Amino acid sequence: MIESYVVVHNIAKRHNVGTLARSATAFGVSEMILVGRRDFNAFGSHGSTSHVHFRHFHSLSDARVFLKSKDCDICGVEITDNAVDVTQHPFKKSTAFLLGNEGMGLSAKECEICDFFVYIPQYGGGTASLNVTVAASIVLHHFGVWAGYSERTRDGNKYVVAERSARQVRRSFCAEKPESIIEMRRSRRENASNGFFDGSGNDVSSSSLLDALFTDE
Numbered sequence: 257m258i259e260s261y262v263v264v265h266n267i268a269k270r271h272n273v274g275t276l277a278r279s280a281t282a283f284g285v286s287e288m289i290l291v292g293r294r295d296f297n298a299f300g301s302h303g304s305t306s307h308v309h310f311r312h313f314h315s316l317s318d319a320r321v322f323l324k325s326k327d328c329d330i331c332g333v334e335i336t337d338n339a340v341d342v343t344q345h346p347f348k349k350s351t352a353f354l355l356g357n358e359g360m361g362l363s364a365k366e367c368e369i370c371d372f373f374v375y376i377p378q379y380g381g382g383t384a385s386l387n388v389t390v391a392a393s394i395v396l397h398h399f400g401v402w403a404g405y406s407e408r409t410r411d412g413n414k415y416v417v418a419e420r421s422a423r424q425v426r427r428s429f430c431a432e433k434p435e436s437i438i439e440m441r442r443s444r445r446e447n448a449s450n451g452f453f454d455g456s457g458n459d460v461s462s463s464s465l466l467d468a469l470f471t472d473e
């Protein structure tokens with residue numbers, strides 16, 4: 257089975273991770289791989305963090321070892337000379353997508369672990385690049401088209417949201433700023449949405465490790 261992953265290493269704005277999670281679940285991503293920092297702000301996720309599996313690694317090289325054990329290519333998403341136009345669908349197998357920092361783009365260290373790069377062609381002259389979550393969404397959508405993922409069932413004007421997995425454990429988020437916490441709580445009250453992590457098992461690198469940083473409510 258062809259799978260996709262999103263690697264989060266140097267995303268500065270923690271709410272962008274929540275938005276990435278929303279796109280990740282919409283486009284059938286198997287896991288989000290958090291490297292280094294494991295805290296994030298679920299604001300922007302619309303409750304979708306409960307449908308995404310998270311895994312944590314301390315270093316990019318540890319993440320690479322894991323992804324290679326899954327026979328995965330690592331694709332850097334960046335506007336670089338050697339990047340292939342994503343609309344060409346230059347994919348061969350399961351792929352992990354590594355996005356760059358909002359200000360600096362992909363670092364040299366991040367580029368080192370990538371097997372190839374894709375870029376999204378832009379047509380207008382008003383901006384040098386896209387927002388990182390927008391770029392991720394476009395690339396993940398193209399990957400889903402290439403992989404032939406089945407479209408989710410619709411109900412009226414919406415896609416049917418899956419039941420939350422019984423394995424998922426209720427957690428609160430480690431948000432950096434008080435405003436983020438207030439915003440997150442208000443949003444959660446409004447949406448009745450919560451943060452969840454994959455409570456799978458024995459792998460010390462998996463979400464169970466995240467428990468240390470997240471306080472139960």
Ligand SMILES: C[S@@+](CC[C@H](N)C(=O)[O-])C[C@H]1O[C@@H](n2cnc3c(N)ncnc32)[C@H](O)[C@@H]1O
Nearest residue numbers: 333334355356359361362375376385386388391
């Ligand atoms: C706001 S951009 C970073 C811009 C940064 N100032 C730079 O010069 O690289 C954040 C990330 O979004 C992704 N991105 C944005 N626009 C893209 C595009 N047109 N093609 C590929 N990736 C893009 C890349 O991963 C990039 O590192």
